[in-house]
Amino acid sequence: MVSHGDKSEDAVVSQHQDRPISTVVIITAAMQTEALPLVNKFQLTEDLESVFPKGVPWVRYHGVYKDLNINLVWPGKDLTLGVDNVGTLSASLVTYASIQALKPDLIINAGTAGGFKAKGAGIGDVFLASECAFHDRRIPIPVFDTYGVGLRQAFPAPNLVKELNLKVGKLSTGDSLDMPPQDEASIIANDAAVKDMEGAAVAYVADLLKVPAIFVKAVTDIVDGEKPTAEEFLQNLSAVTAALDQAVTQVIDFINGKCLSDL
Known part of the structure; x- marks a missing residue:
């Protein structure tokens, strides 16, 4: 993970390139x-003595799969309303706390996303994001505008892409499910193939703390299609979650026994 003008990616690779990946945080x-199928797949156990601060709703599942220590962290449900904690705020907090507590060698941000048919996305397609940026942090002041976009490169994984035949595209993140004209213009400027509600926040924290991160996104709805986003998302969520489950399993199987430089 690296931002423009930063050499942190090189530092990370040189530091860990000869050491097999051991601890992964998903x-x-x-x-x-989107979380439970992976919990079942890797036979993970819920952490009843949380590594996170007391009172937060975040849930950690953990276990050993092949040669990897797997931690899957789900932001949990809002303590007042009982709905899933969606959006960038929870994502950034959970990522920060997970890195501090678990010291991962690699972060995998796995989830569903909207896709753009203009960029070749179809329902059920799985993308590995090449970079992440925000589309709803508009600050029209010199330099602050670039800060608002918050572009971060994902950790490069060309061998992973080739082996699993994943699609590659840019990811744009915002805190709204819909896409008003201002967001659409920013997403187009970001050249995004997929959009979600947490990726760029995870990327920001991973870059800040110098932890490599990759982003696996499965397409539930076509943003520039004919159907309403919310309707299409709910209609396809179950089937696309299965595709995401399969892709993340393949990613985990691929990285098992490998070093970061092998990705």
């Missing part, structure tokens, strides 16, 4: 529906 999107 930061799931906020929907519990």
Whole structure:
């Protein structure tokens, strides 16, 4: 993970390139529906003595899969309203706390996303994000405008992309499910193939704390299609979650026994 003008990626690779990846943190999107299949797949156990601060709703599942210590962290449900903790605020907090507590070698942000048919996205497609940026932090002041976009490169994984035949595209993140004209203009400027509600926040924290991060996104709805986003999202969530589950399993199997430089 590296921002423009930063050499942190080189530092991370040189520091860890000869050491097999041992500890992985999977930061799931906020929907519990997207987290539980992976919990079952890797036979993870819920942490009953939380490593997180007392009172927060975040949930950690953990276990050993092959040679990897797997931690899956789900932001949980809002303590007042009982809905899933969606959005960038929970994502950034959970990522920060997970890095501090678990010291991962690699972060995988796994979740669903809207896709753009203009960029070749179809329902059920799985993308590995090449970079992440925000589309709803508009600060029209020199330099602050670039800060608002918050562009971060994902950790490069060309061998992973080739082996699993994943699509690659840019990810744009915002805190709203809909896409008003201002957001649309920013997403187009970001050249995004997929949009979500947490990726760029995870990328920001991973870059800040110098932890490599990759982003696996499965398309539930076509943003520039004919159907209403919310309707299409709910209609396809179950099937696309299965595709995401399969892709993340393949990613984990691929990185097992490998170093960061092998990705």
